[in-house]
Amino acid sequence: MTLPQKDDMLSYDGFRNEVLNDYRTAILSREASLLGRREVLTGKAKFGIFGDGKEVAQIAMAKCFKPGDYRAGYYRDQTFMFASGLASVQQFFAQLFADPDIKNDPFSGGRQMVSHFATRNVDENGNWLDLANRKNISSDMAPTASQMPRALGLAFASKCFRNLPDTPQFDSLSHNGNEVCFCTIGDASTSEGHFWEAVNAAGVLQVPLAIFVWDDGYGISVPKDFQTTKGSISKALKGLQKEPTTNGVHIYRVKAWDYAGLCEVFEEGIQKTRETHVPVIFHVEEVTQPQGHSTSGSHERYKSPERLQWERDWDCVKKLKEWIIENGLASEDELSNIEHETKNEVRDSKNQAWHNYITPIQGLVQEASALIKEVMVNDMDVYNQLQQLASDLEKNHEPLRRDVLRTLSIAADTAASSPMVHTLREYHDKLLADNEHLYDSHLYNEGPKSALRVEEVKPLLSFDAPSINGYEVLNKYFDTLFTHNPYVFAFGEDVGNIGDVNQGFAGLQQKHGTARIFDTGIRELTIMGQAIGMAFRGLRPIAEIQYLDYLVYGLQPLSDDVATTHFRTAGQQSCPVIIRTRGHRLEGIWHSGSPLGMIINSLRGMYVCVPRNMVQAAGMYNTLLSSNDPALVIECLNGYRLKEKLPANLLEFTVPLGVPEVLKEGSDITVVSYGSILRIIEEASERLEKENISCEIIDVQTLLPFDIHHNILQSLQKTNRIVFIDEDVPGGASAYMYNKVMEEQGGYKWLDVAPRTIAAKAHRPGYGSDGDYFSKPNTEEIVRVIREMMSE
Numbered sequence: 090m091t092l093p094q095k096d097d098m099l100s101y102d103g104f105r106n107e108v109l110n111d112y113r114t115a116i117l118s119r120e121a122s123l124l125g126r127r128e129v130l131t132g133k134a135k136f137g138i139f140g141d142g143k144e145v146a147q148i149a150m151a152k153c154f155k156p157g158d159y160r161a162g163y164y165r166d167q168t169f170m171f172a173s174g175l176a177s178v179q180q181f182f183a184q185l186f187a188d189p190d191i192k193n194d195p196f197s198g199g200r201q202m203v204s205h206f207a208t209r210n211v212d213e214n215g216n217w218l219d220l221a222n223r224k225n226i227s228s229d230m231a232p233t234a235s236q237m238p239r240a241l242g243l244a245f246a247s248k249c250f251r252n253l254p255d256t257p258q259f260d261s262l263s264h265n266g267n268e269v270c271f272c273t274i275g276d277a278s279t280s281e282g283h284f285w286e287a288v289n290a291a292g293v294l295q296v297p298l299a300i301f302v303w304d305d306g307y308g309i310s311v312p313k314d315f316q317t318t319k320g321s322i323s324k325a326l327k328g329l330q331k332e333p334t335t336n337g338v339h340i341y342r343v344k345a346w347d348y349a350g351l352c353e354v355f356e357e358g359i360q361k362t363r364e365t366h367v368p369v370i371f372h373v374e375e376v377t378q379p380q381g382h383s384t385s386g387s388h389e390r391y392k393s394p395e396r397l398q399w400e401r402d403w404d405c406v407k408k409l410k411e412w413i414i415e416n417g418l419a420s421e422d423e424l425s426n427i428e429h430e431t432k433n434e435v436r437d438s439k440n441q442a443w444h445n446y447i448t449p450i451q452g453l454v455q456e457a458s459a460l461i462k463e464v465m466v467n468d469m470d471v472y473n474q475l476q477q478l479a480s481d482l483e484k485n486h487e488p489l490r491r492d493v494l495r496t497l498s499i500a501a502d503t504a505a506s507s508p509m510v511h512t513l514r515e516y517h518d519k520l521l522a523d524n525e526h527l528y529d530s531h532l533y534n535e536g537p538k539s540a541l542r543v544e545e546v547k548p549l550l551s552f553d554a555p556s557i558n559g560y561e562v563l564n565k566y567f568d569t570l571f572t573h574n575p576y577v578f579a580f581g582e583d584v585g586n587i588g589d590v591n592q593g594f595a596g597l598q599q600k601h602g603t604a605r606i607f608d609t610g611i612r613e614l615t616i617m618g619q620a621i622g623m624a625f626r627g628l629r630p631i632a633e634i635q636y637l638d639y640l641v642y643g644l645q646p647l648s649d650d651v652a653t654t655h656f657r658t659a660g661q662q663s664c665p666v667i668i669r670t671r672g673h674r675l676e677g678i679w680h681s682g683s684p685l686g687m688i689i690n691s692l693r694g695m696y697v698c699v700p701r702n703m704v705q706a707a708g709m710y711n712t713l714l715s716s717n718d719p720a721l722v723i724e725c726l727n728g729y730r731l732k733e734k735l736p737a738n739l740l741e742f743t744v745p746l747g748v749p750e751v752l753k754e755g756s757d758i759t760v761v762s763y764g765s766i767l768r769i770i771e772e773a774s775e776r777l778e779k780e781n782i783s784c785e786i787i788d789v790q791t792l793l794p795f796d797i798h799h800n801i802l803q804s805l806q807k808t809n810r811i812v813f814i815d816e817d818v819p820g821g822a823s824a825y826m827y828n829k830v831m832e833e834q835g836g837y838k839w840l841d842v843a844p845r846t847i848a849a850k851a852h853r854p855g856y857g858s859d860g861d862y863f864s865k866p867n868t869e870e871i872v873r874v875i876r877e878m879m880s881e
């Protein structure tokens with residue numbers, strides 16, 4: 090066999106040590122799984138899902154994982170993490186216990202379930218780390234196959250770097266695109282469309298992606314014959330296999346218990362993809378799952394006794410031990426010693442993790458119970474109740490912060506008439522505030538890279554600034570942007586050759602090159618994945634969804650991955666994608682979409698910009714590119730041929746996020762809206778003006794964030810009437826704006842008449858101009874509603 094060679098591996102002793110160290114890692118990881126399950130069953134942790142059965146394959150895999158490489162995997166990869174030196178057993182248990190201290194659970198600060206790993210990609214200030222010299226783990230997610238789009242993107246970024254001119258500014262991000270993305274997936278999850286779309290795209294794009302399919306024959310209880318054509322993912326993938334004269338992927342099959350075979354096959358495959366960028370798939374068969382799927386159930390329910398016996402016989406750790414003995418590398422006794430020592434070490438690490446987790450909470454318990462006991466009351470019953478509350482709290486062996494807060498709250502209610510009750514309330518509130526940061530922070534960047542900290546710079550519009558079509562504004566903007574910012578890339582369906590369907594990029598591929606502005610297949614999901622991987626690796630992708638209506642195909646990775654990245658890593662990972670699309674009214678059911686309610690409710694963690702014209706859009710792109718926050722920008726489909734003045738400071742001007750603009754001042758009613766419909770509102774306002782009804786028209790500009798300085802409230806304080814208008818369904822984003830102003834801003838206090846919303850019909854807009862008129866809000870409807878409000 091050929092193990093990847095380190096210097097001392099050339100000697101017999103070096104080889105033997107490596108093998109015994111691998112055995113030790115296998116035992117360590119298996120023991121962590123066994124103890125982990127026990128911690129859940131005894132109630133110290135809530136849920137466990139472990140990597141038992143995959144130890145040997147992952148040890149072999151880790152041998153090929155080099156600084157600069159990436160992993161996009163799922164919840165079974167603890168052994169890989171231990172073997173790569175990226176996780177300790179103590180950290181593993183800290184995450185199992187949901188320890189919110191980032192020093193203890195460095196993957197998620199207690200926010201994710203066990204085995205959802207991550208390594209930082211930015212420092213505390215949001216600056217990119219030297220990723221080319223680190224082993225990188227993109228933060229894991231639970232939805233099956235959700236790692237696939239991102240994995241494709243992480244690998245694709247290597248291709249981008251390899252195709253860029255060799256300038257030193259990218260040195261810390263890539264070594265000429267030599268980095269491989271290691272992607273792991275369970276066999277059942279290959280049934281997801283995500284898998285197929287990503288593998289096809291990888292075969293077309295030719296990127297250094299190494300996919301490891303752990304085939305244990307089941308997806309929880311459902312066997313692979315129900316999951317995969319021919320019951321075998323490598324057979325099903327045959328048509329994608331690379332041939333000498335075609336593109337495609339290399340496919341290998343290997344057994345999960347075959348230590349020597351795994352080391353050999355992985356080394357060969359990984360080296361190939363690193364050098365050639367031809368993707369590689371390892372179908373790892375005969376994987377066992379000694380403890381079943383997770384702590385939620387038992388596999389005896391669905392595996393036959395024969396299957397269970399087979400799994401015991403072919404357990405990879407057992408097989409590795411046999412192989413070591415057969416090859417005379419160590420005796421049974423030596424291996425038993427390793428087992429004994431390692432198991433003790435795992436137990437100690439687990440205990441230390443628990444100690445670190447529980448000690449600060451016990452401190453809170455002590456402080457709270459001391460305070461409760463000290464409260465002076467003049468009623469014996471109350472006194473006894475308080476003593477009981479304090480003592481119950483102290484007796485709790487596994488107290489939570491929640492128990493401390495609850496006890497304090499009940500104690501304060503109990504001692505309501507005591508002059509000392511304020512001590513309880515104050516301590517309660519302080520604890521709540523202190524701990525909120527542990528659980529309710531980092532949804533967006535909070536430091537210097539926050540988009541909300543980007544200074545506003547107004548566009549310079551000279552007298553004689555030319556009035557040009559909206560799409561030409563964008564075209565000139567993107568041209569200037571691509572000339573000056575080498576980190577920016579643009580891609581999507583029809584973005585390259587023809588420069589997008591509305592010509593924002595017309596002629597720019599020819600000028601800036603196919604490496605930076607390019608076409609993709611029709612596959613919104615993995616276009617988002619490409620953006621995610623590139624952004625994760627320090628590039629600044631502008632990825633297109635051709636029309637807003639097709640965002641739904643790409644929404645899953647934005648919602649589950651991008652929008653949660655910063656939160657789920659407690660601020661350690663940034664993924665500043667910019668998704669560019671165009672929407673609102675144009676024509677027919679699938680080219681008139683404005684489903685902003687769906688979007689803003691699924692994308693908390695991203696910003697959502699709804700510019701009314703292309704100058705505003707360009708300003709928003711500038712703002713976003715100065716920050717690390719991810720965002721969706723929705724341009725107006727019917728605005729590309731409207732005339733706008735071209736600002737002179739194209740790359741400098743910024744539009745602040747969350748700051749509405751008053752488009753027309755007025756005194757009778759505040760009209761709040763965004764996007765294409767503003768032009769209809771302006772028309773309605775002109776008609777109302779003739780009746781002496783004066784509308785103040787406000788463009789919110791961004792829905793996430795929404796009016797952060799409460800400017801709309803100021804308008805309402807003047808007009809005492811307000812209507813929210815958009816093209817979404819009733820109860821969609823218009824209801825969101827209503828809620829923001831009424832509840833968050835306290836707008837209800839300033840109303841003279843009931844506030845209203847005007848939205849589109851619940852159905853999608855029909856085709857043709859009358860389809861539009863009767864489906865979306867129109868001038869007459871707006872005039873009628875405002876007139877009604879004025880006469881109330």
Ligand SMILES: Cc1ncc(C[n+]2csc(CCOP(=O)(O)OP(=O)(O)O)c2C)c(N)n1
Nearest residue numbers: 165231232233274275276277278307308309
């Ligand atoms: C999108 C989605 N659907 C369902 C689930 C629930 N679920 C979690 S794991 C799992 C089975 C996965 O099986 P497989 O891909 O073979 O991986 P294994 O857990 O066996 O390693 C299912 C259905 C999920 N997490 N995500």
